Amino acid sequence: MSKPEVITRLTERQRACLELVAMGFTSKQIARKLGISHSTVDNHILAATQILGVADRREAGRLVSMAGQELPRQAEPLTEHEKSSIVDMQEALQQPRHTGLKLLPPVGGSLNEQSLGNKTIQIVSLAFLSTLAVISMALLISGAFKAFS
Missing domain, CATH: 1.20.5 (Single alpha-helices involved in coiled-coils or other helix-helix interfaces)
Incomplete structure (x- = not known):
């Protein structure tokens, strides 16, 4: 199976977790964004890496982010709150940080x-x-x- 075909076997949660991994989030940060525990996030990522047949979460995240949004949805879509949380975090990462002493x-x-x-x-x-x-x-x-x- 080619990688795009394998990616279609991922659940929506697995894809959401891997998209956030590709953006550089940790499991705890992903858990807060999606409203689930960090161990559940780790389970989704582990299952996804096994399905994709890749060595680590970064490679899995890279594959999913490269696949884009043209893939069909298999599970329940993310709620508006989850989607807005992801967008908010993307915007926060792009804003300059003011780090004072x-x-x-x-x-x-x-x-x-x-x-x-x-x-x-x-x-x-x-x-x-x-x-x-x-x-x-x-x-x-x-x-x-x-x-x-």
């Missing part, structure tokens, strides 16, 4: 979304805060020993 680094997000200078500053600030925390704990413990002896 913060005391603590951001948690989560896409890889490499900060410049090297900002990453370095975040690492140094974390090291400084960790050092302050260790010193203050040592002083507290020292004070507690002096108070109880």
